[in-house]
Amino acid sequence: MTATTQQTAVRTGALVRALIYALLLLFAVYYLLPLYVMVVNSLKPLEEIRQGNMLALPRTWTIEPWLSAWSTAQIGVQPTGLKPYFLNSIQMVVPAVFTSTLLGALNGYVLTKWRFRGADFVFTLMLLSCFIPFQIVLIPSARILGLLGLGGTVTGLVLIHAIYGLGFTTLFFRNYYEAFPSELVRAAMIDGAGFFQIFRRILLPSSGPIIVVTVIWQFTNIWNDFLFGSSFSNADSQPMTVALNNLVNSSTGVKEYNVHFAGAILAALPTLVVYIVSGRYFVRGLMAGAVKG
């Protein structure tokens, strides 16, 4: 009777229900429209977009814009397509997500199961770091990357993303491990298990859901990042978002809208796939990130 998640007890009449369905469908159209426009127009020749109707299906179907966006379109001065930048993004995302998730898990473990004096203070500082506007760290970050010889490299971006993801990953794991029974950990300690043993054998096996949530959260945020990517990369190390923006907003030449749309879908594809495959975890991460941040 008093389950926390339940269907509403509000009752509605038939006419009202018809109206509700109509409204809900209307909004579904609204949310799908931009995606529809992108897909449809990425499959048209350029002439058809200029003269025709953006909402119409292609008269001549073509995958030429996709091929161009992937491998021949002009990005900056190079006619390389988005492919190398897609690979940059992957090279940036994988190590950054892995490092920040692993460290976040260890931090969360220490902050809940090996509490020491000042642990709350440490956690508060890490928590607050989630909320800073990154503009505040841009200038010194650029300096440090320069000093380390990592300015304009993918490695530099990995470092930056791993560091500024730590606050969130620590927060996620700390909140998850807080609810994990400490008796199990204490029992293992009495049996002589060490710090890493307890982590590997006892906490890690039941961390599946929070690992998925954290990885998705980090993956989405880092893949979609533009600010760090545009501030700390050069022509060779740009991530996908920056390259897409260069493709679309370059002032020279003919505006190839169909290529832009194909490129935009390519940039959106990885996070969209993650969302479609594991939407439940995606939403859970958003909520956890939102309620505490």
Add this chain to the structure above:
Amino acid sequence: MARAQHPRSILQEWLPRLVLAPSFAVVLLFVYGFILFTGVLSFTGSKLLPDLTTWVGLGNYQRLFNHPNWWTALANLGIFGTLYIVICSVLGLGLAILLDQKIRGEGVLRPIYLYPMALSFIVTGVAWKWFLDPGIGLEHVIRSLGWESFSFRWIKDGRFAIYTIVIAAIWQSSGFVMAMFLAGLRGVDNEIVKAAQIDGASNWTLYRRIIIPLMRPVFLSAFVVLAHLAIKSYDLVVAMTDGGPGTATWTPALFMQKFTFGRNEMGMGAASAIIMLMMISAIIVPYLYSELAGGRRT
């Protein structure tokens, strides 16, 4: 915890702190150290590079608040932030209430409302930039349907361009706000609803008097998340207008970027970043304080 006796257990005693130490050190340096550094820079006459020798006191802040572009950026943040927060909240709550009426197909609709949140603001920007473009987008479509005099060129008009960014941002975030409210609605105790129904309350009264007031914590969370996003708004503006036409759609984040890296006014850029930090702190700190003081939840 075990008493420290053997060397091994001394190590065990310190190991947790050693594991945490690198992360903490890095956060101290890269977050708090860097905030301090930016703060110091904002009092110097740094131009292209950090220059800690020319001290200008509050000079950068004075110049900032005398600069028309900064005022444009603040005004835009005011317009954008207000509309974005209010419309997203209203739309999110409305959709959540509609979706909470035991809707068949909720499992299909919910992900459709929410997927824009998975996209990069750059992708959203590209889609809406061309969709609202007078040459090929909405205006062109309506005209080709026969309404020859139809005109919609806000994105090219300095007076209205900021509203096109509001439109795109709402498209991206409102589904997420809907999900927050839906979770809130699902937590409402049905006993209260039934009691009110027995008392003869109409659905309208039920929502207005009982259910929506119960959503207060969700309104607060939504406000904090959206305000945070609004103050940081950068990518979407770059993708849609890059601050134009002219400087019409500059935001504080865009100002910071353009002045620091484009115009070599690092001192002023740092000052604008400090102001942004202060704006966000003014929202986040009281919120976190009330969250932490109001009992810990997992």
